[in-house]
Amino acid sequence: MPDATTMDALVRSRAAAHGDKPAVIDPGTRISYAALEASSRELAAILVQAGVGKGTRVGLIMPNGVDWVRTAVAVTRIGAVLVPLSTLLTPPELRAQLRVAAVQFLIGVEEFRGRRYLDGLYAAPALDLPALQHVWSTRRLASAPAGAGPARVLDALAASVTPSDPMLIMFTSGSSGPPKGVLHSHGSALGAVASGLAARCIDADTRLYLPMPFFWVGGFGGGVLSALLAGATLITEEIPKPETTLGLLESERVTLFRGWPDQAQALARHSGTTDLSALRPGSLEALLPPALRAEPGARANLFGMTESFGPYCGYAADTDLPRSAWGSCGKPFEGMEVRIVYLETAVPVPTGMIGMIQLRGPHILRGICGRTREATFTADGYYPTGDLGRLDHDGFLYYHGRSDDMFKVSGATVYPGEVEKALLAIDGVTAAFVTNVPDGEQARVGAAVAGDALTIGQLHERARALLSAFKVPTVWLLVAGPDAIPRGPTGKVDTRRLQEMLANQQRRERI
Structure with missing residues (x-):
């Protein structure tokens, strides 16, 4: 898309093409493409007057909504580097990410869902957060007057931004370990999203509901940037709840629901007489009528990571x-x-064999905070993902879990992702999480499973029909849902704590 190589070019182009069409809708506010361009420009002028310029690292911590999008657009269109921060962060975690990303200017809500984010940061000790210069609440930002001076230089500042300039630092992590600050440029982020629009089934006629937090790549790339690039309408909310979400799906005539499968299943159970007839294939299938659903396994699950920007x-x-x-x-x-x-030698494996996935191309990350290029990429420019997979003769990719999650049982390799996939194929299972459970010198396969009216005996029996004997879990834990699974600040499963839960279950079974 030649008109969408920087955020400023994108928002100007879409305002010219779509004008009064709604760009983003939340339960209390809606904003058109023209208003998004104009209001983000006004906000950018305020930021410039406050000292934000090209290359300034600006942290943003607030829940989903029109204001999040407007602020992110304002920051990035003038060449400042956006650092989306999770509303799930504890104060120590927040300070750690501010330090890793060298955030200079922080914008945030003072409180959300009982968490206070800005307390203690207005006078942050210089040795603790040496880069942090300004902390603004969203209330202060909303009431700040715009000066005429910065507005006059705004166009020149935006015009100086190139596709190769850094656009954002987004935090991610593996199943354990500290979060990584992943750097993307305007070109890599926008190019990555544009390459996946057709697979996402997003076009200018789409009315997309997306509950994923915008501080994750699934929310920012899969929601905000996907809608902007396609000229679609994005519908979101701060705190998804069945009653409010169903109301939005009906009143806004949502055509595409992208989110979590377990959320779609929960909504389907509560939908009652809600009119969801506007939903189209490509949405999560629990909300579609049976005639529009595919057979299990027939549709691909889009696969990516923060380092590939989705x-x-x-x-x-x-x-x-x-x-x-x-x-x-x-x-x-x-x-x-x-x-x-191959994991051991990094030599390419034969077609059809499982190994570690490496990526190269214009849409992958530009770097990781605090890590050299040599420590991030191979000598020939590939990024080692840590994911396991295989390519078949037709070029289709199959995912087999994380290389740091695989483990041995009686000398045979178990891939947790493979076991999870099999468990999810069992009728009634809505979520499954698998890891190894140490048992003296050996390891056992452990599974935490959520589902409807299933017993451990039934799960074990059905798993035996789907998996080789050594892959069948021998430690089972029934949980109420995905929320019962411990997660780190980036939302990924905390494998160490999951192992502790399963080990406790193992001990209870032996008492």
């Missing part, structure tokens, strides 16, 4: 895969090179 592999979400590729993640998107290598 999915780098997929297939049209409303279209069945070729039968031979059922269960795959689809094919790599244009502009992305994928190779599979």
Whole structure:
């Protein structure tokens, strides 16, 4: 998309093309494309007057909504580097991420869901957060007067931004370990999102509901930037609840629901007489009528990571895969090179063999905070993802879990992702989380499972029909839902704490 290589070019182009069309809607506010361009420009002028310029690192901590989008657009269109921060962060975690990303200017709500974020930061000790110069509440930002001087230089400042300039630092982590600050440029982020729009089934006629937090790549890339690039309408809310979400889906005539499968299933149970007839294939299928649903395994799950700025592999979400590729993640998107290598030697494996996935191309990360290029990429420019996968002869990618999660049982390799996939194929299972449970010198397969009216005996029996004997979990824990699973600040499962939960269950079974 030649008109969308920087955020400023994108928002100007979409305002010219779509004008009064709603760009973002939340339960209390809606903003058109023209108003988003104008109001983000006014906000950018306030930021420039306050000392924000090209390259300034600006942290943003607030819940989903129109204001989040307007602020993010204002920051990035003038070349400042956006640092989205999780509303789930504790004070120590927040300070750690501010330090890693060298945030200079912080904008945030003072409180959300009982968490106070800005307390103690207005006078942050210089040795603790040496880069932090300004802390503004969203109330202060909303009431700040714009000066004429900064407004006059705004166009020149925005025009100086190039696709190769840094656009944002987004935090991610593996299943354990401290979060990483992943740096993307305007070109890499916008290019990555544009390459996956067709697979996401997002176009200018789409009315997209997305509950994922905008501080994660699934929310910012899959929601905000996807809608802006396509000229679609994005509908979101601060705190998704069945009653409010269903109301939005009906009143806003949402055509595409992207989110978490367990959320869709919960909504389906509460939907009652809600009119969801506007939803189209490509949405999560629990909310679609049976005639519009695909067979299990027929549709690809878009696959990616923060380092690739979301999915780098997929297939049209409303279209069945070729039968031979059922269960795959689809094919790599244009502009992305994928190779599979041996874990020990990093030499490419034969087609069809499982190994570690490496990525190269214009849409991958530009770097990681505090890490050298040599420590981030291979000598020939590939990024080692840590994910396990295989490519078949037709180029379809199959995911087999994380290389740091795989473990041995009686000398045989177990991939937790493979076991989780099998468990999710059992009728009634809505979520499954698998890891190893130490048992003396050995390891056992442990699974925490959420589902409807299932017993451990039933789960074990059905798993035996789907998995080799050594892969069948021998430590089971029934949980109420995904919220019962411990997670880190970036939302990923905390494997160490999950192992502790399963180990406690193992001890209870032996008492």
